[in-house]
Amino acid sequence: MSTLAVEVVYRGIFQKTLARNIVRSIVFAARKDGKIGTAFGRYGDSPERNGIPAKQFAIVADDPEELEESLAVYQATNVDVTINVDDTMCKGIESWAWYGLQPINELTKPGGTLIVTSRQQADALLDDIHPKESPYNLSIVTGIPSFSGLWVYKDDHTDVRVLGALCKVCPELVSLDAMLETIEEQMGGGTKVVSAQRSYERTGARPVEPGEGGNRREMKFTMPGWKSMEEGLVIRAIPEGGEFAEGEGGYVPGRSDVFKKFSTRSMRPVVNFETCIKCTLCWLQCPDTCFDVTPDGLYDANMEACCGCGVCEAVCPVPDCVTMVNEAEFNDNDSQWQWWQKDKDGYNKWMTDLVEQQKAETRTHGFHHVGGYAQEIQAAEAD
Amino acid sequence: MTTLMTATDLPQVRGVKNIPVEEFYSSGHRTCQGCESALVMRLMIKAAGPRTIVLGSTGCMYVANTTYYSTPWVVPWMHTQLGSSGSAATGTAAGLASMMRKGKMNQEPINVIAFCGDGGGVDMGLSAISAALQHDEYNLLILCYDNESYANTDIQVSGSSPWGANSTFSPPGKVHRIMNSRWKKNTAPMLAAGHPDVRYIATACGSYGLDFNNKIRRALTIGGPTFIHSIDPCPKGWDYDPKYSHELGMLAIETGLWVQYEIIDGELILNGPSRSIAKGIRRRKPIEDYLSRQGRFAHFTPDDIAHFQQRVDDSWEKWWMPGVIPFTMSQD
Numbered sequence: 052m053s054t055l056a057v058e059v060v061y062r063g064i065f066q067k068t069l070a071r072n073i074v075r076s077i078v079f080a081a082r083k084d085g086k087i088g089t090a091f092g093r094y095g096d097s098p099e100r101n102g103i104p105a106k107q108f109a110i111v112a113d114d115p116e117e118l119e120e121s122l123a124v125y126q127a128t129n130v131d132v133t134i135n136v137d138d139t140m141c142k143g144i145e146s147w148a149w150y151g152l153q154p155i156n157e158l159t160k161p162g163g164t165l166i167v168t169s170r171q172q173a174d175a176l177l178d179d180i181h182p183k184e185s186p187y188n189l190s191i192v193t194g195i196p197s198f199s200g201l202w203v204y205k206d207d208h209t210d211v212r213v214l215g216a217l218c219k220v221c222p223e224l225v226s227l228d229a230m231l232e233t234i235e236e237q238m239g240g241g242t243k244v245v246s247a248q249r250s251y252e253r254t255g256a257r258p259v260e261p262g263e264g265g266n267r268r269e270m271k272f273t274m275p276g277w278k279s280m281e282e283g284l285v286i287r288a289i290p291e292g293g294e295f296a297e298g299e300g301g302y303v304p305g306r307s308d309v310f311k312k313f314s315t316r317s318m319r320p321v322v323n324f325e326t327c328i329k330c331t332l333c334w335l336q337c338p339d340t341c342f343d344v345t346p347d348g349l350y351d352a353n354m355e356a357c358c359g360c361g362v363c364e365a366v367c368p369v370p371d372c373v374t375m376v377n378e379a380e381f382n383d384n385d386s387q388w389q390w391w392q393k394d395k396d397g398y399n400k401w402m403t404d405l406v407e408q409q410k411a412e413t414r415t416h417g418f419h420h421v422g423g424y425a426q427e428i429q430a431a432e433a434d
Numbered sequence: 435m436t437t438l439m440t441a442t443d444l445p446q447v448r449g450v451k452n453i454p455v456e457e458f459y460s461s462g463h464r465t466c467q468g469c470e471s472a473l474v475m476r477l478m479i480k481a482a483g484p485r486t487i488v489l490g491s492t493g494c495m496y497v498a499n500t501t502y503y504s505t506p507w508v509v510p511w512m513h514t515q516l517g518s519s520g521s522a523a524t525g526t527a528a529g530l531a532s533m534m535r536k537g538k539m540n541q542e543p544i545n546v547i548a549f550c551g552d553g554g555g556v557d558m559g560l561s562a563i564s565a566a567l568q569h570d571e572y573n574l575l576i577l578c579y580d581n582e583s584y585a586n587t588d589i590q591v592s593g594s595s596p597w598g599a600n601s602t603f604s605p606p607g608k609v610h611r612i613m614n615s616r617w618k619k620n621t622a623p624m625l626a627a628g629h630p631d632v633r634y635i636a637t638a639c640g641s642y643g644l645d646f647n648n649k650i651r652r653a654l655t656i657g658g659p660t661f662i663h664s665i666d667p668c669p670k671g672w673d674y675d676p677k678y679s680h681e682l683g684m685l686a687i688e689t690g691l692w693v694q695y696e697i698i699d700g701e702l703i704l705n706g707p708s709r710s711i712a713k714g715i716r717r718r719k720p721i722e723d724y725l726s727r728q729g730r731f732a733h734f735t736p737d738d739i740a741h742f743q744q745r746v747d748d749s750w751e752k753w754w755m756p757g758v759i760p761f762t763m764s765q766d
Contacts, residue, residue, distance in 0.1 A: 064466070064670050098588050100498060101466035101670050147464035149502055200673030201589065202600045203729040275503050286505045289460045291484070302455045307462020309504045315467060331450050335643045336680055338472040340460045340506070356461035360468035360669075361677030375677070 054112040054121045055224045056130040057217070058158055060144060061107070062137050062317065063099035065198040069136060072210040074109040076233050077217070081111040083229035087118050093126060095148035102315040102358060104144035111224055132221050133159045134213055137196040137317060138169030139378040141179040142266060145314040152270035152314060154181030161185035164220040164256060168192045168209060171379060173257045178382065182264035188256040192216050196317070208246040211238060215250030227251055265382075272309050294346075301346040306356055312339060313384060316359030318375040320352050321402055324391050326372045333363035333373055343388075351388035374406045438658065440573055441543040444483065444651040450644050454480055463506040465498040468676025470666040470683060471551075471579045473640045475499070478547065478577055481650035484509060486545040487526055491519040491559060493551035494586040495579060516554045519576055520562030523548035523659075527572035545654050546573065552580040552594035555663075556621050563661065567629040570658045575650070578621065578661070581668035589671040593619040596691075597745070598738055599730045601671070606733040617745065622663040623758050626697045634660040636696040641683030642706055649696065656698070665692045673729025682727060690718035690746050693757035702758065712756055721746050 057077055061070040074090035081088040088111035096105035108127055112118035121127075135141065135155055143152040156165050165187060167176060173189055192212050199205035211234050218227040227248075234243050292304035320333075327349055334342040334350045341356035342363075352363070359378065367373040391398040447453055458479040465472045475495055479486060488511045490496045496513050499506055514522035527546045533539040548566075550559050555578035563576055583601055584590040591603040591614050600606055604613035626635040634656045636649045646664070653660035667682035669675070674682060686692040687707050694708040710716040721743045725731040734742075750756045754763060 098497070098586055099670075100464060101468070101676055103464065103466075147498070147501060150504075200729040201670060202673045203732045280503070286500060286503055288510070289462060289506060289508045291508055292457055292460070302457075304457035304460045305508060306460055307504055307506060310462045310464065310501075312461060312464070331453070335450065335453065335477075336473065336641075338465065338469045338476065338679075339463075340457050340476055344455055353461070358467050360679070361675070362468055362680055365677040366680050 053223070054110060054117050055221070056111075056121070056127045057109045057132045057134065057221075057224065058127060058130045059107045059109075059134045059136065060140055060155060061105060062101075062140070062198065063096065063103045063105040063147075064101045064201050066136050067099060067105075067201070068199070068204045069197055069210055070105075070107045072238070073134065073213055074107045076210070076214055076230065076237060077109040077111065077225060079237055080225040080229040080233040083232055084226055086111050086113055087115055088112065089118060089122065096146060100147055102317065102360075103147045104140055104314055105146065127158060129160045129163075130158045131160055131163050131224065132166060132217060133163070134166045134217070136168050136209065136213065137198075138167050138171055138176060139196075139317045140314070141167060141176055142378075143181060143268065143270070143314055145270070145311065150272040150274055150309050152268065152311075154183070154266070156180060156183050156187060159183070159187050162187065164188040164190055166190045166192060166213060166216055166220065168194050168196055168213065169379075170195065175379075177259065177263060178265035179379070180264040181266045181268075182262045183259070184261050186261055187259050188220065189259050190216055190220050190254055190256050192250060192254065208243060211243045211247040212250040215247035216254040219251045219254040220256055270311065295343075299346050302344040304340050304343070306340075306353070311355040312358040313355050316357060317378050318359045318361060319354065319378050319381060320357065320359075320361070320363050320373050321376050321405055322350070322352065322387055323372045323374075323399075323402060323406075324349050324388065325399060326369050328369055330368060332366040332368065336362050336366045338362065345388050349388060351386055354384035354386070371406055374409055376405055376409045377412060380405060438571070438573055439541070439543045440655045440657050441483070441485070441545055442655075444481070444655050446648050446651060447644060453644065453647055454483070456480070456484075458484060458486070458508040460506050460508060462504055463499045464501050465494060466668075466670045466676065468669045468679040469494070469498075470640050470668065470679045471495055471581055473679075474577075474579050474646070474664050474666055475549070477640055477643055477646045478549070478650055479507075479509060481647040482545045482547060482654055485543070486547060487512075487530075489514050489519065489522040489526060489546070489548040491522070491548070491550040491554040492516040492586075493554050494581070495549060495551065497586050514548070517558035518562055519548040519550035519554055519559050520564070520566035523574040523576055524566045524569050524572060527574045531572065543573075545575070547575045547577060547654075549577040549579060551585070552578060552582060552592045553584045556580065556594045556619050557592050563625065564628065567625060567632050567659045567661060570631050572659060573654070573657060575653045575660045575662065577650075578663045579666050580663060581666045581671060582618070583668070583671045585668050585671045594621070597742065598734060600673075600733065601730070611733055611735070612738065620760055622661065622697075625661050627759075630700065631658070632660065633658050633699050634696065636662045637692065637694055638662050638664040639683045639687060639692065639694065640664065640666060641680045641687075642694070645694070645706055652696070652698070671730065673732070674727055678727065682724070685719065685724040685727070688719045689721045689724045690750055690757065691721060691724060695758065702755065708757065711750070718746070718750070
């Protein structure tokens, strides 16, 4: 007699089909094991926005009464397995429908498991993850996070590899045999069954002790209740921006106190202030108003407001002046310009090394244009 | 009737470095990565300045911009219903004029801008916009940000969706590949032809920031009701990497699919790449460059691309006014 819950934390739109494939297959496989289940997306995440973290759930129970009982809860408050399909969300997630940053493992039960698709090692991931009071396990499905668009799915076996790992870390949820049968029937079978089986064999778990985890960032706000709302549903405007400091010049836009957008980011712009020609394009074309105009006429991306779309890199006319770098490389949201002001040599060396490393890596948002999918799948399969 | 009083501090800007630095639409919105419509909002209000009232009909730029008691707007902003951007603009402009006439407000020019998406403007709100454009005693600007679908509710077909594009309402199937068989509605010329007294109607694109800035300013300073239709690449509905929002906007124009022009006091003036194309200075890029970068056209066969190309060619070669007026005059 038990009810088991799984949540999939994913990047809105980019991984919507991936998340749906995972939760759906869990329910199909559970039926083969003689259980009953349901899969659903979190209401507050819809309509999804590209990149903004979202969740889907799968609930599996022994009989319909138990399932109904657990479905009476609007959103699962604790889950047996949390699946995070993009490792940069280990830093915490801020959904678009409410305030504040939530730890990735917030809903993971004591003794539960957090599965992450990543090319990082467990210790590096734990640096990003918030500490938890209870122990849990961390499992890694090695791979580049799989991103694609709303219409064209990048079928790179990430879904079946996650499902294989899931059967290993939580055998009481669904059996491997039932899952492989489901993959055969629902997802085309063939090499996918092999991928799932291999992932099952390779997956291990690293126990995480209470208090282990390097992320201390908290971001909590008081949600205004209906009684505290103003007449006519007035929302207070953002204050006007102004100079960096009195008399210093430059321009810092006013910014929202309650919604930061950085947890949407999987890539971050890194700026070479030495080669910048002050053409204004990154600043002018940024949809998120994230560039401060510095007193010396440079443009400094505010890392709390930046959501990592990469338009600044695309419009920059100078080679390697703005480079999008994997968000996993960073541990803070500090100003690059201020660092560069204080220690130009140190900053320039760090920046050059990072840009070189990024060129060697394959990480992008996941797709450049439609033809790009085929090449990337080949690369992923060769991995 | 009060005399029309338009803003006097909104000069045309020469050179991208002279675009004002002040922001009145800031961070705190929850749009997609690379949202071109958010950029359009930002450029719009940057050009208009702080003495502006913005009215927004339902759509992404309402829902994602004011989620749960937060907002990116620095200036006063109000939500209005899906089809009522035109009526909200007229009402607000009339209210301001009346308050000033009665001495309850200082006499000063206040810009009134109502924005709508293609769902709110091209489909639902068309009649209200038409009514607003007939009220030539008020200054107002209606800006239609066109991302070619009902993008907020997860991409349904609108009157502005392109032929053959994938959407929740037109998923390509094995038997019927092209499920949206309608060609995009030709909105700005329709409004220009139907409202000859309107002094300014333009098309625009956020990829051309300076041009966009100047078009907004011309619309706000010329006097009377005005309309701007902007093409906004949508990374969610068009299915491309968000970093290419800027590039796709440029491609829409360079391929000749979207035509950039202003109609000032009854005179049509093409600008940007559209002008060079019309003058024969530059060639149109093949439409395939544009289509192949978007997942919503991934199901297109070479025949479909050829058909699309043919339609674009016809609009330049056979239309009475290339890219603008889609019929010819009988020789009889």
